Amino acid sequence: MLKEISGGVCAPKGFKAGGVWCGIKASSKKRDLALIYAEKKCAAAAMFTANRVQAASVLVSREHIAGGLRAIIANSGNANACTGEAGLIAARRMAELAAEKFNLDPCDVAVASTGVIGVPLPIAAIESGMGALADSLRDDEAGHAAALEAIMTTDTRPKDFAAEIEIDGVPVRLGGMTKGAGMIHPNMATMLCFITTDAAISPELLNTALRRAVRRSFNRLTVDGDTSTNDTVIIMANGASGAPLINSEGGAYETFAQALEESCVKLTRAMAHDGEGATKLVTVTVNGAADEETAAILAKSVAASSLVKAACFGADANWGRILCALGYAGVEFDPAQTGVRFKSAAGEIAVCKNGGAVPFSEEKAKAVLSAEEIEILIGVGAGSGNASVWGCDLTYDYVKINGDYRS
Numbered sequence: 001m002l003k004e005i006s007g008g009v010c011a012p013k014g015f016k017a018g019g020v021w022c023g024i025k026a027s028s029k030k031r032d033l034a035l036i037y038a039e040k041k042c043a044a045a046a047m048f049t050a051n052r053v054q055a056a057s058v059l060v061s062r063e064h065i066a067g068g069l070r071a072i073i074a075n076s077g078n079a080n081a082c083t084g085e086a087g088l089i090a091a092r093r094m095a096e097l098a099a100e101k102f103n104l105d106p107c108d109v110a111v112a113s114t115g116v117i118g119v120p121l122p123i124a125a126i127e128s129g130m131g132a133l134a135d136s137l138r139d140d141e142a143g144h145a146a147a148l149e150a151i152m153t154t155d156t157r158p159k160d161f162a163a164e165i166e167i168d169g170v171p172v173r174l175g176g177m178t179k180g181a182g183m184i185h186p187n188m189a190t191m192l193c194f195i196t197t198d199a200a201i202s203p204e205l206l207n208t209a210l211r212r213a214v215r216r217s218f219n220r221l222t223v224d225g226d227t228s229t230n231d232t233v234i235i236m237a238n239g240a241s242g243a244p245l246i247n248s249e250g251g252a253y254e255t256f257a258q259a260l261e262e263s264c265v266k267l268t269r270a271m272a273h274d275g276e277g278a279t280k281l282v283t284v285t286v287n288g289a290a291d292e293e294t295a296a297i298l299a300k301s302v303a304a305s306s307l308v309k310a311a312c313f314g315a316d317a318n319w320g321r322i323l324c325a326l327g328y329a330g331v332e333f334d335p336a337q338t339g340v341r342f343k344s345a346a347g348e349i350a351v352c353k354n355g356g357a358v359p360f361s362e363e364k365a366k367a368v369l370s371a372e373e374i375e376i377l378i379g380v381g382a383g384s385g386n387a388s389v390w391g392c393d394l395t396y397d398y399v400k401i402n403g404d405y406r407s
Helices: 056-067 084-102 123-135 141-151 203-215 251-273 292-304 306-313 319-327 362-369 396-403
Strands: 015-020 033-048 069-078 109-116 159-167 170-179 192-197 232-237 281-289 339-344 347-353 373-379 385-392
Touching: 015 123, 015 141, 033 056, 033 123, 033 141, 033 192, 033 203, 056 069, 056 084, 056 109, 056 232, 069 084, 069 141, 069 192, 069 232, 084 109, 084 123, 109 192, 109 232, 141 159, 141 170, 159 251, 170 251, 192 251, 203 232, 203 251, 251 281, 251 385, 281 292, 292 306, 292 319, 292 373, 292 385, 306 319, 306 385, 319 339, 319 347, 319 373, 339 362, 347 362
Parallel strands: 069 109, 192 232, 281 373
Antiparallel strands: 015 033, 033 069, 033 232, 159 170, 170 192, 281 385, 339 347, 339 373
């Protein structure tokens, strides 16, 4: 059973974190350089952006992840993407700087960046901030919070978790942080996500568990239809809990994998809720599809529709837009068996059955859709496939935020 605790990435044994302002965000004094440090070598797994244009940090971390990790260094305020050979040199230098501080091999360090694309990374500022960054490391909530602040860009609230499970009677902890509010669309998002755990698990099974968790969480998240150049999800497992090594699929593996998936869903919902300019968290659930993947594709199509998102903002029960979005999803379903309901803390209301209109109260529908969290529930037949996708409404503020993002 998953028990939520405090501490974020510092909740598992053997991890420290910290963050400082080093001047990458020249117009702000908010922290912009973060470090997560493990006291011993960790099994590691990662997933990266599906965009063919990839930031230098992604290219470098891809090279480093296979051999395990001791640290992650991350900056905000500059994506270090579309910066050519100079960007690669700067990303490798970030790894070297962290390695030099702790007498590590640079390949033991993953690198992550987020911020404005196409601007050279001010590596001199990072070099000058390394002493303070190393001194900021702590193994408590404060260290986690400092690192989390340092990776945030247009985020308006922190997004993190810590949880405890039991494996063969031994407490095992997971902790995580993520940033992401815009340029978010499957696969993954403009997001950095760092997860730590003191579970003992083989690199192969850690990779399998992460891929399952991401497929059912971050890859089912959409805010604005844009897939970033920098998306990075990294998990480090140090085995410090003392629990037995998970080296085969079975009960212990399933306990860990399910906890990781639930934790990633929590972070996904937090990102959707904090979508740029958003006022509402929108969950789209499709039931009755041929299989899970078909259900996910249909739900993504609805959650990503600008017209559906605008209707959610206006609390308009325009269910025709939902059927339209299902229709261009590119997968098979029967419109004549499709029904739509809206649900929130204000109640639940059916608006479509068997592909056609049903009488409903516009006043009640508006009340349901005016809540801060909305569910769009769609049935498409009698199949066994179901999936949920998380998104948000589309507001005037989204355009304002992205119209002057570099200002």
